[in-house]
Every structure is written in C-alpha cells, then in structure tokens.
Amino acid sequence: xxxxxxxxxxxxxxxxxxxxxxxxxxxxxxxxxxxxxxxxxxxxxxxxxxxxxxxxxxxxxxxxxxxxxxxxxxxxxxxxxxxxxxxxxxxxxxxxxxxxxxxxxxxxxxxxxxxxxxxxxxxxxxxxxxxxxxxxxxxxxxxxxxxxxxxxxxxxxxxxxxxxxxxxxxxxxxxxxxxxxxxxxxxxxxxxxxxxxxxxxxxxxxxxxxxxxxxxxxxxxxxxxxxxxxxxxxxxxxxxxxxxxxxxxxxxxx
Numbered sequence: 001x002x003x004x005x006x007x008x009x010x011x012x013x014x015x016x017x018x019x020x021x022x023x024x025x026x027x028x029x030x031x032x033x034x035x036x037x038x039x040x041x042x043x044x045x046x047x048x049x050x051x052x053x054x055x056x057x058x059x060x061x062x063x064x065x066x067x068x069x070x071x072x073x074x075x076x077x078x079x080x081x082x083x084x085x086x087x088x089x090x091x092x093x094x095x096x097x098x099x100x101x102x103x104x105x106x107x108x109x110x111x112x113x114x115x116x117x118x119x120x121x122x123x124x125x126x127x128x129x130x131x132x133x134x135x136x137x138x139x140x141x142x143x144x145x146x147x148x149x150x151x152x153x154x155x156x157x158x159x160x161x162x163x164x165x166x167x168x169x170x171x172x173x174x175x176x177x178x179x180x181x182x183x184x185x186x187x188x189x190x191x192x193x194x195x196x197x198x199x200x201x202x203x204x205x206x207x208x209x210x211x212x213x214x215x216x217x218x219x220x221x222x223x224x225x226x227x228x229x230x231x232x233x234x235x236x237x238x239x240x241x242x243x244x245x246x247x248x249x250x251x252x253x254x
Contacts, residue, residue, distance in 0.1 A: 037071035045073035095130035096142040201235035
C-alpha cells in the first residue's frame with residue numbers, strides 16, 4: 001500500500017461539498033446504488049487522506065445476510081474488503097454487526113481476527129477504521145477505511161468519518177428504496193408480459209381445439225411439466241408455431 005505525495009485535503013471537518021444536499025444530488029446523478037457507493041468511497045478516502053497518509057476506502061453492504069464488497073475508492077480497498085468477506089470476520093464486519101465504530105490503531109499488535117489481520121498486514125495495512133451506516137433496516141452497510149500508517153486515524157478523523165457516514169446514510173436509504181421500487185416495477189412488467197403471452201396461447205388453443213379456457217390452460221401446464229419448461233416459454237412456443245413470429249408483441253399501459 002503506497003502513499004500519495006501530491007496535495008490533498010487538509011484534515012478536520014467535512015468539506016461543504018459533502019452536505020446532505022450534495023449527497024441527494026448525487027443520488028439523482030448516479031446510475032444505480034453501486035455507482036453511488038463508489039463515489040461515496042472515493043469522497044471518504046479523499047476527505048481523510050493527507051500528505052504521507054493515503055486512506056483507502058470501501059463500502060460493504062449486507063443484504064439477505066450476505067456481505068458484499070460493493071464499492072471501493074481503489075483496487076487496494078476492494079481487495080481488502082473482499083479478503084475480509086472471504087474470511088467471514090474482521091474489524092469492518094464486527095463494526096457492522098455491533099453497529100458501532102471500531103478502530104484498530106495498529107494491526108501489528110492486534111490479536112483478534114488473526115487470519116484476516118495477517119492478510120491485511122501482507123497488503124501493507126497498518127490501521128483500520130470501520131464506521132457503520134444507519135440504513136434503518138433497508139440493508140446493513142459499513143464504511144471501511146484503511147491506512148498504511150500505524151495510528152493512521154486521529155480522534156478528529158473518527159469524528160469526521162462518523163459525520164460523513166451520518167450525512168451519507170439518508171441518501172443511501174433513498175437510493176436503496178428507489179432501486180427496490182425499480183426492481184418491483186420491472187418484476188411487475190415481466191409478470192404482465194408473461195400473463196399476456198399465456199392468455200394469447202390459451203386463446204389460440206381454445207380456438208384450435210374448441211375447448212374451454214380451463215382445458216386450454218391444463219394443456220399448457222401439462223406441457224410445461226412434461227417438458228420441464230416455464231409456462232411462459234411453452235405459451236410463447238405455441239404462439240410462435242401459429243404466427244411464425246419469434247418475438248411475441250405485448251402491449252399494456254404502465
């Protein structure tokens with residue numbers, strides 16, 4: 001892990017660009033939650049880095065009980081996050097589970113999480129600061145900060161990181177909810193498309209076999225079960241065989 005020597009942000013307090021309004025603007029500008037968290041990691045690393053002490057930052061999110069290294073300020077932070085998730089334990093995951101800030105000032109003297117600590121030391125890390133993000137049940141996340149220096153985080157750095165996390169948390173909750181709504185909308189759209197194709201196939205079977213709707217539906221379900229193919233795909237093949245069209249057009253209003 002190397003240190004930059006160029007001019008960097010002086011420590012002490014958050015820059016005006018990291019106001020809640022700025023994070024909310026970032027939500028609107030981000031393509032998705034991963035894009036937003038990547039920018040968050042870059043900003044956190046930039047705020048805490050000083051000449052001779054470059055900070056590397058990552059964000060780990062737990063959804064469905066599985067930790068994922070979803071964003072990082074650089075390749076070094078991503079490797080460190082993925083290592084910790086691979087071991088299943090470490091300071092950042094501990095901070096996330098206990099929902100409290102955790103500082104490891106000197107990994108060389110740390111006795112906890114031995115497998116991960118050894119790996120982190122091999123990657124040039126000497127101190128770690130982990131700050132949980134309060135997402136109010138939407139998911140769980142932690143801001144992971146790494147330094148190549150022993151005692152690389154001062155009390156002022158901790159306060160700065162915690163303030164940064166508080167300001168970012170509300171916007172993360174917002175973008176997660178937007179993502180969930182988009183996913184629900186896409187699921188609904190897919191369900192409506194499937195229903196349309198199935199209804200079209202049922203109508204075709206009824207016309208061809210002069211049978212009832214229930215009987216036509218039973219024909220589809222038996223074919224789906226026998227061929228181990230999704231019902232929608234069986235219905236699509238029925239429509240294709242009749243119309244000769246590979247792509248089945250569906251029309252509905254959102």
